[in-house]
Amino acid sequence: MAHRNALHAELKEETMVEFTGTNQGRFTSTGTATTIALRSDLDYMWVLNESQTYQAGLGQGVQYYWQRGMNQGQGVIYTKTAVTDALVPGQIAANEGFYLIDTSVNLPGPSLALTGITNGVPPVVNTANTAALNPGDIVRIYNTVGAQQLGGLDFTVGTIVPTTSFTLAYMQGIANANPGAGTFRRIPYNPLYYPTRRYITNISQATNAIVTLSVTHGFTVGQQISFVVPTVTSLAFGMTELDGTEATIVAIGQADVNGFTNTITVDVDTTGFTAFAFPLTTDPGFTPAQVIPVGESTATALTYGQNILADATTNTGYIGIQLMAGAASPAGSQGDVIYWVAGKSVNVYNV
């Protein structure tokens, strides 16, 4: 027992305990799904839609309950009856309730068919499968008949026309449209660590070049990046003078030539460089043009009042729960005030 007693003595001062209790909070619904990160994890959750609770008999969901073991995406709804205000329990419809989230699980969504990609600015992806998409989501295009230069790349979703189409928000026009079938997947996660590498869709020829990125980037002014701009053909990617060079970000969000604002502006003069050119569908396979985060310019960050440690490698992973939005869903409708209580049990005995 001696060794164990020694271990006891060494760890006597440790304060870590397994969390068994509750967390609670409040938010105002934006009308879109809301994710609540709970590092302590949770085994059950009550949600109260305060706004709708105070409204006289609307026949709308006002309370919601979820417990570990229930179907992912569902749970219990208590709907207020229109006449008596009594609460009637029921099951939340599929995909409209509670989703447990663990960002360390990086599985793409199901494969969905698309029927074409236009050569507009931005390109429009024609598909009836828009139900699972929200603006700002990430999608990955693959296995297309044309527009093969987009294959395997990730893009942020822009405007969605339900059951009809969505746009690739920050992609410049492609030379040839996709004439036929293809597929895409929703990518419900970002890389685990920030800051992350991003793909380039355009670079301007300017005193301070504006670089457009395919997915919402999250960079801040003062961060330093390096460029990867491979030579694919004699034309693409064009601005290979930038390949391997480093730059400091001096602005973010400036509109590029297409009006896209998912951009970084860097301290590199590209006016004399070859024009950037995205590869064509007929070009050979290539390594995408990329922006790689490499550090921080302390002087620039201080000049612009930014955090000098903004480039710190940060694990952004979390566990928690996502509440879907809507009149019969726990995140409610826009403007609803939502209260919630989430608990963690000592043991869970689901048999």
Added chain:
Amino acid sequence: MQNQDPVLNETAELLGLSLRMTEDQLTRDMMSATATMYNCTGGGNGDLPTNLSLSDIDEVTSALLTNDAWMVLDTIGGEDKFGTGPVRDAYLALGHTRLSKDLNNLNGFISKWNYPNDNRVLRSEWGTVNNTRFMLSSVGAVAPNASALGNDVYTIFVQGMESLACIEQDNYSARFLYRPPVFSDPLFQNITIGYVFAEVPRILNDLWLTAMRCTLN
């Protein structure tokens, strides 16, 4: 509680394995997110990236050399043994175990079995191709459905010396925590055991590390 010690020992072994595999996974995810990416294009499977090829490995090696990255592993000199051959000094390449078959069939691949000196072989090593020695692990990087044809993409991290580091935040990388039953409840029935991390993996020089992406043949 008579049998607590054997149970504790067994649990400690399992948690120790979990701790180090988690450390590997975190480092892998950091490199997946931030390292310079290279798509293999020299293979013949028609996807993008293609399957691994000698030309791709040489391309990445050339880029690291040009960026003044030092090799991690030294030369293994030739010896007078049948079926063996000298091994070049090399960059370290970390990949998934599912790449083992493609590596076996790769032009120029030398299995670790053919190294002249067994003492210089690393436990997780699979073999070498020119100036790159491959270490395989079941927690190697895989991006599901990430290729142009929707196949899984495997990322091999080819790295030079001191290209990355694991930085200890509070004078330790990870800590193993054991709380005896005296802390749990009035009847001293339950112990808790676990670990916490206080380290951050970080690329020190992006020019010395390349995330080489490929699909399977």
